[in-house]
Amino acid sequence: MASLLKVHDLTVCYGDRTERQIRAVSGVGFDLVEGEGIGILGESGCGKTSLASAMLGLLPRGGYVLRGSAVFRGTDLLTLGEPGLQRIRGAEISLIHQEPALALNPVLRVGDQMAEILIAHRRMNSKQARNEAKKVLEQVGFSVDSNIDQAFPHQLSGGQKQRVVIAQAIACGPALVIADEPVASLDAVVQMEIINLLQSLRKRLNLALILITHTPDILVPIAQRILVMYAGRIVEQGPAHQVLEAPLHPYTQGLLKCGLDLFPRESSVRPLASIPGEPPNLAALPTGCAFAPRCSDRMEVCEARAPIELHPEKTRDVWCFKYE
Amino acid sequence: MNEQPLRQSEGQEPILRTVDLRKGYTRGRGWRGKRQHVQSLQGIDLQVRAGQSLALIGASGSGKSTLARCLAGLERPDSGELWIAGRNCGYSSHSREFTQVHLIFQDCGLSTNPRFTASEIVSEPLLISHWGTRAERTDRAINLMKTVGLPADAAGRRAGEFSGGQRRRLAVARALALEPRVLILDEALAGLDLSTQGQMANLLLEIQQARALTYLWISHDLSLVLRLASEIAVMDEGRIVESASVREWFAGPRSPQGQDLLQASRAWRSGAER
Ligand SMILES: Nc1ncnc2c1ncn2[C@@H]1O[C@H](COP(=O)(O)OP(=O)(O)O)[C@@H](O)[C@H]1O
Ligand SMILES: Nc1ncnc2c1ncn2[C@@H]1O[C@H](COP(=O)(O)OP(=O)(O)O)[C@@H](O)[C@H]1O
Ligand code: SF4
Ligand SMILES: [Mg+2]
Ligand SMILES: [Mg+2]
Numbered sequence A: 001m002a003s004l005l006k007v008h009d010l011t012v013c014y015g016d017r018t019e020r021q022i023r024a025v026s027g028v029g030f031d032l033v034e035g036e037g038i039g040i041l042g043e044s045g046c047g048k049t050s051l052a053s054a055m056l057g058l059l060p061r062g063g064y065v066l067r068g069s070a071v072f073r074g075t076d077l078l079t080l081g082e083p084g085l086q087r088i089r090g091a092e093i094s095l096i097h098q099e100p101a102l103a104l105n106p107v108l109r110v111g112d113q114m115a116e117i118l119i120a121h122r123r124m125n126s127k128q129a130r131n132e133a134k135k136v137l138e139q140v141g142f143s144v145d146s147n148i149d150q151a152f153p154h155q156l157s158g159g160q161k162q163r164v165v166i167a168q169a170i171a172c173g174p175a176l177v178i179a180d181e182p183v184a185s186l187d188a189v190v191q192m193e194i195i196n197l198l199q200s201l202r203k204r205l206n207l208a209l210i211l212i213t214h215t216p217d218i219l220v221p222i223a224q225r226i227l228v229m230y231a232g233r234i235v236e237q238g239p240a241h242q243v244l245e246a247p248l249h250p251y252t253q254g255l256l257k258c259g260l261d262l263f264p265r266e267s268s269v270r271p272l273a274s275i276p277g278e279p280p281n282l283a284a285l286p287t288g289c290a291f292a293p294r295c296s297d298r299m300e301v302c303e304a305r306a307p308i309e310l311h312p313e314k315t316r317d318v319w320c321f322k323y324e
Numbered sequence B: 001m002n003e004q005p006l007r008q009s010e011g012q013e014p015i016l017r018t019v020d021l022r023k024g025y026t027r028g029r030g031w032r033g034k035r036q037h038v039q040s041l042q043g044i045d046l047q048v049r050a051g052q053s054l055a056l057i058g059a060s061g062s063g064k065s066t067l068a069r070c071l072a073g074l075e076r077p078d079s080g081e082l083w084i085a086g087r088n089c090g091y092s093s094h095s096r097e098f099t100q101v102h103l104i105f106q107d108c109g110l111s112t113n114p115r116f117t118a119s120e121i122v123s124e125p126l127l128i129s130h131w132g133t134r135a136e137r138t139d140r141a142i143n144l145m146k147t148v149g150l151p152a153d154a155a156g157r158r159a160g161e162f163s164g165g166q167r168r169r170l171a172v173a174r175a176l177a178l179e180p181r182v183l184i185l186d187e188a189l190a191g192l193d194l195s196t197q198g199q200m201a202n203l204l205l206e207i208q209q210a211r212a213l214t215y216l217w218i219s220h221d222l223s224l225v226l227r228l229a230s231e232i233a234v235m236d237e238g239r240i241v242e243s244a245s246v247r248e249w250f251a252g253p254r255s256p257q258g259q260d261l262l263q264a265s266r267a268w269r270s271g272a273e274r
Helices: A048-055 A082-088 A110-122 A126-139 A158-170 A188-205 A240-245 A250-260 A300-304 B064-071 B096-100 B118-128 B134-147 B164-176 B194-211 B222-228 B246-251 B256-273
Strands: A003-014 A022-033 A037-041 A063-072 A093-096 A176-180 A208-213 A225-230 A233-239 B016-029 B035-048 B053-057 B079-084 B101-105 B182-186 B214-218 B231-236 B239-245
Touching: A003 A048, A022 A048, A022 A063, A022 A208, A022 A233, A048 A063, A048 A176, A048 A208, A093 A158, A110 A126, A110 A158, A126 A158, A158 A188, A176 A188, A188 A208, A188 B256, A225 A240, A225 A250, A233 A240, A233 A250, A250 B194, B016 B064, B035 B064, B035 B239, B053 B064, B053 B222, B064 B101, B064 B182, B064 B214, B079 B096, B096 B101, B101 B164, B118 B134, B118 B164, B134 B164, B164 B194, B182 B194, B194 B222, B214 B222, B222 B256, B231 B246, B231 B256, B239 B246, B239 B256
Parallel strands: A037 A208, A037 A225, A093 A176, A176 A208, B053 B214, B053 B231, B101 B182, B182 B214
Antiparallel strands: A003 A022, A003 A063, A225 A233, B016 B035, B016 B079, B231 B239
């Protein structure tokens, strides 16, 4: 399959270029082929959003790319500049945020804001755009007679808003959708609907999808491959079912245990599983493995130098001395 | 209500009690041109004993947050009675009794002004209720921050510098400032990392034990609240349709709404196991 995106050694920092600099993303690299679904899993603060924002030139003030490349269909997004990025954003690559409300203009009707995007990127006239908007809204599960295009965002539930955001994201037929915690603010039943919707759209439209999340559950229907991030680095990557069923990195193991242990077995109040401690301060990362302070498998070497990429199995990469 | 109210131990006045609580909203025109009246609470009879851990679950829009806001005095019910520790709070949301009930909601940590320092955020409720001198308030704030496991140097840091989990800890510290007897946790752990969620839940359980607090857990995440509560109440369309002990309920919910909720969460999990 054709390569769609090649990210190499991407490093993103915040703050002045002194020692107080925060290294939010360090040397991240991965490849994505057309139509592929990958999951990026990691606790908050580990750099997932910075990674996505950097690729789309959407880093907040104070954030910058220190080095690396992100080549999308032969063009390096990181050196492209704002005019070029504007042509790509929303048209070839779209981003879905965690908070659907932030992605919608509160004073425009749903149909009108969708039409705006279509007019800007697909050079439609306003009538064509309005009709097309209705069609796309149908694709994300709104029935024709719901007249959802006439609604204002505040009249919609969280799940409906996120559907509208998804409709906007796919309106211009992008090749890649990056969904950053797309269901984190929704309730369990709606979460499942949205994830299933993303998966069916991915198949139908041959979209590549990067699903960013801190809950492993939602990756199951979508991700073929999973990258696990910790403190700005990828610590493990491999085929989704292998990573979920037999995680290699102690961090992934801990994370998955927290998830699975949530469901009650004997239904009595008792402590939950958790990984002790918190992710490290990104402005003062340790010299060795960043997970070492929280790791129960820690060895002497772990604190002395940074783990290198190892391949205990052919399809899998892990950055941990346990596998040396 | 088709079930008996939550069991009340003999002779002990419940810490929270509502009788036929009702609350409605009139919403602006819908996109189909209708002006809508939403009856969010349609007669809630609820009793919560001191020291109890009650989970309030229900699909979104079932009225959980509205009930939470009424119980915490942040909103005034249209009719019905609300008793806190045996006192009728009437319709005045200024009733002193409401200091005994504190509501923590999901984005409370995020809605605080990012330029406030941690100790300012935690001590603000003390300031509002004219408690102590400035130095005493700061002192108390620092103690509370210790209670919730924030590092000693956190007091002077600004809210914006804290991680999501730490902000949630701040919110808990702030909630404890006026020594409430009841904490209402409306999706208070939602959106957190699983590990942080586990840590926060454990912290809240410890605090509950140490301070003999009553908890009302509101969440759509069944897997979480079922681990944290001993009793459960299911809401649907502004009513409590079922209440039971968690153990009984988990073995087989009686209300169709309860069955749906349990099934949805199981489907999700079993999907994850595939
Ligand atoms: N606007 C910002 N200014 C300074 N630091 C930031 C900013 N945004 C993020 N960071 C830093 O980058 C780290 C990674 O953040 P983020 O990419 O949002 O992680 P995630 O999406 O995994 O939660 C954070 O821990 C924070 O320290
Ligand atoms: N301030 C408000 N104005 C108008 N309608 C509201 C308001 N708050 C809640 N509602 C409506 O009341 C119903 C119950 O909402 P809520 O209490 O937030 O439910 P839950 O917390 O269970 O999701 C919903 O239909 C909601 O739209
Ligand atoms: S390298 Fe060492 S400290 Fe890091 S995860 Fe592996 S065993 Fe733990
Ligand atoms: Mg993020
Ligand atoms: Mg709510």
